Amino acid sequence: MFQVADKEIAETLIWRLWQEYLPAMRPLKLCDGRTVRIFRPGRLNSDGGPDFLDAALSFGPGPPLSGDVEIHVRPADWTRHGHNRDARYNGVLLHVVMWDDAESHPVLKQNGQHVPKLALSSHLRFSLETLHRRKKRIRPSPYPCQQHRWEAETFKTALLHAARIRLSEKIATLEKRLLRVSPEQTLYEHLMRAAGYAKNAEPFAKLARLLPIATLREVLADVHTQRRTTYLQAALFGAAGWLETGATCTRDAFYDTLGGLWGDMCVHLGLRPMRAEEWQFFRLRPFNFPTVRLSGMVSLVRKGLEKGLDARFGEICAKDTEPGRLLRLLRETLDHLFLSESSDGALSDFLLGGTQKNRHALIGTDRKSDMTINAVLPFLLAVARRADNERLEKRLYEVFELYPKLPENAALRTMQTLVLG
Numbered sequence: 054m055f056q057v058a059d060k061e062i063a064e065t066l067i068w069r070l071w072q073e074y075l076p077a078m079r080p081l082k083l084c085d086g087r088t089v090r091i092f093r094p095g096r097l098n099s100d101g102g103p104d105f106l107d108a109a110l111s112f113g114p115g116p117p118l119s120g121d122v123e124i125h126v127r128p129a130d131w132t133r134h135g136h137n138r139d140a141r142y143n144g145v146l147l148h149v150v151m152w153d154d155a156e157s158h159p160v161l162k163q164n165g166q167h168v169p170k171l172a173l174s175s176h177l178r179f180s181l182e183t184l185h186r187r188k189k190r191i192r193p194s195p196y197p198c199q200q201h202r203w204e205a206e207t208f209k210t211a212l213l214h215a216a217r218i219r220l221s222e223k224i225a226t227l228e229k230r231l232l233r234v235s236p237e238q239t240l241y242e243h244l245m246r247a248a249g250y251a252k253n254a255e256p257f258a259k260l261a262r263l264l265p266i267a268t269l270r271e272v273l274a275d276v277h278t279q280r281r282t283t284y285l286q287a288a289l290f291g292a293a294g295w296l297e298t299g300a301t302c303t304r305d306a307f308y309d310t311l312g313g314l315w316g317d318m319c320v321h322l323g324l325r326p327m328r329a330e331e332w333q334f335f336r337l338r339p340f341n342f343p344t345v346r347l348s349g350m351v352s353l354v355r356k357g358l359e360k361g362l363d364a365r366f367g368e369i370c371a372k373d374t375e376p377g378r379l380l381r382l383l384r385e386t387l388d389h390l391f392l393s394e395s396s397d398g399a400l401s402d403f404l405l406g407g408t409q410k411n412r413h414a415l416i417g418t419d420r421k422s423d424m425t426i427n428a429v430l431p432f433l434l435a436v437a438r439r440a441d442n443e444r445l446e447k448r449l450y451e452v453f454e455l456y457p458k459l460p461e462n463a464a465l466r467t468m469q470t471l472v473l474g
Contacts, residue, residue: 103145
C-alpha cells in the first residue's frame with residue numbers, strides 16, 4: 054500500500070495529515086495499544102521547538118490534556134534531532150510518525166518522561182501516492198466562528214469585550230505579584246517580560262526575578278556615575294549566562310571587561326546564572342536577538358534606578374490630566390527612559406560588530422508601544438485598584454481605549470483570516 058520511499062516523504066506532508074485529516078477520525082490506536090482522541094491538533098510552530106503547540110488530546114478514557122505534538126518520519130528522528138536533550142520538548146504529549154520501527158526504543162523527554170507514539174501508516178485509508186496527489190485539495194474543517202456572519206458593530210463590541218477581559222487578567226496577575234514584591238520590582242519584571250517578545254518573554258522575566266532591582270541598586274551603590282552603564286551591562290549579561298560561555302557573543306576587549314566585572318559580582322552576590330541555552334535565537338533577525346534587547350533595557354534600568362522606576366509613572370498619574378494628554382505623557386516617559394546617551398553605545402557595537410549606527414533604537418517604537426499597553430497601563434491600573442482610586446482607574450481605562458492600533462502579528466493575521474475571510 055505504501056510504495057513511496059522514506060526519502061520522498063517530507064514532514065510537511067505529515068504536518069498536513071495531522072492538522073487537516075486526522076482530527077475528523079475516530080479515536081486512534083497508539084503504538085502501545087492505548088487510544089488517543091484529537092480535540093485540537095494545535096497550531097503549527099514556525100519557530101524552534103515542537104511542530105505543533107497548544108494541542109488538546111485525551112488518552113483512553115482520560116480527560117482532555119493540553120500540550121505539544123512533534124512530527125517525524127520515523128521514531129529514531131526524535132533522538133537524532135536531539136529532542137531528548139532539549140527542555141523545550143518537555144511539553145510534548147504525543148510523538149507522531151509515519152512508520153513505527155519494530156525495534157525502536159521508547160521516546161524520552163529531557164526530563165526523563167516517556168512520550169506516547171502514534172504511527173500514521175496504520176490509520177490512513179489511501180496510499181501515499183494518492184495523498185501526494187490529493188494534498189493540495191485537503192482543506193481543514195471550518196472553526197465554529199467561521200460559520201457566523203458578524204455585523205460590524207457586533208464584532209467591534211465583541212473584540213472590545215475580549216480586550217477588557219484580557220486586560221483584567223493582566224491586572225489580576227499584577228495584583229498578585231504586588232502582594233509579594235515592591236511596585237517597582239513588579240513593573241520592572243513586566244517591562245522585562247515585554248522586552249522579550251513572545252519567544253524570550255519567560256527568560257526575560259526569569260532574569261528580572263534572579264537579579265531584582267534592589268540587587269542592582271546594591272551593585273551600583275559605590276560605582277561612579279560614568280561607570281554605571283558598564284556595571285549594569287556586566288550584571289545583566291552575566292546573570293543571563295552569556296558571559297559564562299561566550300556562546301552568544303563575539304569575544305573582544307569589551308567582552309573581557311564585562312566578564313571580569315561579572316566574575317567579582319557573581320562571587321559577591323552568590324548568584325547562579327541562567328543557562329545560555331534558555332534563550333531563543335532561532336529565526337530571529339539579529340536586531341531582535343535577546344542580547345540586543347537586553348542591551349536596550351540597560352538604559353531604562355539605569356535611569357529608573359535614579360528616582361524609582363515606578364515613581365516616574367506615578368508622578369504623571371497623580372496629576373488630574375485628561376486621558377489623551379495622559380496617554381501622551383506615559384509614552385513620552387517610556388521614550389525618555391530608553392533614550393541612550395553617548396556612554397551607552399559600547400555594548401551595541403560589541404554585539405553587532407560595529408554595524409549598528411542608530412544607538413537610540415535598541416528598543417524600537419513598536420516594542421515601546423507594546424510595553425505601554427501590555428506592561429505600564431496594566432501596572433498602573435493594578436496600583437490604582439489596590440489604592441481604591443476609582444477616578445484614576447476610570448481615566449486609565451479611557452487611555453486604554455484611546456490607545457492606537459498596535460502592529461499586526463501572526464496571531465492577528467490568523468484571526469483575520471478565520472473570522473473575516
